Amino acid sequence: MARLLLRWVLLAVSVWAAAHITQAIGLRFVVEVGDAGQNVRFLLGVAVLAFLNATLGRVLQILTIPLSCLTLGLFSLVVNALVLMLAASFNLGYRLEGEGFDKFLAAFVGSLLISFLNGILGTMLADQKQKPDEE
Secondary structure, X not given: XXXXXXXXXXXXXXHHHHHHHHHHOOOOEEEOOOOHHHHHHXXXXXXXXXXXXXXXXXHHHHHOHHHHHHOOOOHHHHHXXXXXXXXXXXXXXXXXXXXXXXXXXXXXXXXXXHHHHHHHHHOOOOOOOOOOOOO
8 A cells, every 4th residue: 555655656746747847848737736735636636647547548548559550659648648638637736728739739748758757756666575485
C-alpha cells in the first residue's frame, strides 16, 4: 500500500513539473496548487488520471493496435494525449486551456513530459525483492 501511495505522489510531481515546463514553452497546461483544498483536489485529479490511464487508456491502446502498427507505435502517444485531455476536462487541480489544436498540443507535450518524468522518478523506487522460500 505504501508503494502505491509513493507512486501516486511521484505521478503528482510529474504532472506538476510537466505543467510548469509546458507553460515555460508557451503551452497552456495549468496546475492549481497552493492551499490545502487545492492540493487535495490536485491529488484527486492525479488519481483520476491514473485510473483513466489504467482503464480507458488500455482499452484504447488495444482498439488502436492497427494504427499503432502502421505508425510504428507513435499513435499510442496520441492516445495518451486524449486520456490527459479527458482527465483535465474534469478540472480537478489541473486543466488544459485553449481550443482545438492548441489544447491537443498542450495535452500531447504534457503527456510526453509526464511519461518521461514519471519514468525517471520511478527509477528511484527500490524494486520489491521477493524472499526466497525457506525450507
